[in-house]
Amino acid sequence: MxxxxxxxxxxxxxxxxxxxxxxxxxxxxxxxxxxxxxxxxxxxxxxxxxxxxxxxxxxxxxxxxxxxxxxxxxxxxxxxxxxxxxxxxxxxxxxxxxxxxxxxxxxxxxxxxxxxxxxxxxxxxxxxxxxxxxxxxxxxxxxxxxxxxxxTEEEDNIGHIASFISLSVLLVVLIGVGGFRIYKERLKKLFYQPPIEIAVLHV
CATH class of the missing domain: 2.60.40.10 (Immunoglobulins)
Structure with missing residues (x-):
């Protein structure tokens, strides 16, 4: 033109x-x-x-x-x-x-x-x-x-990347916390010993 x-x-x-x-x-x-x-x-x-x-x-x-x-x-x-x-x-x-x-x-x-x-x-x-x-x-x-x-388009892309990283970190933290709780429960069941019942004889 x-x-x-x-x-x-x-x-x-x-x-x-x-x-x-x-x-x-x-x-x-x-x-x-x-x-x-x-x-x-x-x-x-x-x-x-x-x-x-x-x-x-x-x-x-x-x-x-x-x-x-x-x-x-x-x-x-x-x-x-x-x-x-x-x-x-x-x-x-x-x-x-x-x-x-x-x-x-x-x-x-x-x-x-x-x-x-x-x-x-x-x-x-x-x-x-x-x-x-x-x-x-x-x-x-x-x-x-x-x-x-x-x-700007560059700023928007940076914002999207930052949001993705934040969500990824949050997801990793949640998975880590959940995994630790499961592991703790398994250890508890593995080493759990029921209490020994002692019979008391009455004379």
């Missing part, structure tokens, strides 16, 4: 992008993240090459044509940003070191639930080829906001 980044305001810059910048190709990366209302979440995304990053756009499939965040010229561009994300979203690292373009969403609400897509435009290393401004998302993230949703 091709998505067009927000239009460049300058014709000169637009032409420069056409000739010297290239879109990062899409990947099959998809992440599921759960959060509770009021939390701050990080939506991870990393550029696929070391080329300088020119623009970053975070979009949500149900908000088109508005976007969640557009970052270019070393600053956020709120011109077509969806109102619900104003002053609530930012890049994790504005310097985008090592290609990190993760998005921070503060004070999440239930209406933030949706599928988020990360787009990146980077400078071409070989300027002999032209490229389009259209690009595919390099990361797709499904964010679910709701009470009780703030658990």
């Amino acid at each position: 091709g998505v067009k980044l927000a239009p460049v305001t300058s014709v000169t810059v637009g032409c420069t992008l056409l000739f010297f910048y290239h879109p990062v190709s899409a990947t099959d990366v998809q992440v599921n993240i759960g959060a509770e209302p009021g939390q701050t979440v990080s939506l991870p995304c990393k550029a696929l090459s070391n080329a300088p990053i020119i623009a970053v756009q975070w979009s949500r499939s149900d908000l088109k044509p508005d976007y969640v965040l557009l970052y270019r010229d070393k600053q956020s561009d709120p011109e077509n940003q969806h109102p619900s994300f104003l002053n609530r979203v930012k890049l994790k690292d504005k310097q985008m070191k090592d290609g990190d373009v993760s998005l921070i969403v503060e004070n999440v609400v239930i209406s933030d639930t949706g599928t988020y897509e990360c787009f990146v435009i980077q400078r071409r290393t070989k300027r002999s080829k032209r490229s389009r401004l259209n690009t595919e998302p390099i990361t797709t993230i499904k964010l679910i906001v709701g009470y009780g949703a703030g658990h």
Whole structure:
């Protein structure tokens, strides 16, 4: 699904992008993240090459044509940003070191639930080829906001393992206690001697 980044305001810059910048190709990366209302979440995304990053756009499939965040010229561009994300979203690292373009969403609400897509435009290393401004998302993230949703799949797996271990330990203890009682009863029967009756003769 091709998505067009927000239009460049300058014709000169637009032409420069056409000739010297290239879109990062899409990947099959998809992440599921759960959060509770009021939390701050990080939506991870990393550029696929070391080329300088020119623009970053975070979009949500149900908000088109508005976007969640557009970052270019070393600053956020709120011109077509969806109102619900104003002053609530930012890049994790504005310097985008090592290609990190993760998005921070503060004070999440239930209406933030949706599928988020990360787009990146980077400078071409070989300027002999032209490229389009259209690009595919390099990361797709499904964010679910709701009470009780703030658990990752890894945490849930750890919880399941911990519960299984606890039940196993409890079962071993119960079997051990029961076995000891049976063993004790058997020993008691084995070494039990009935009392000797002594006849008393009366003269």
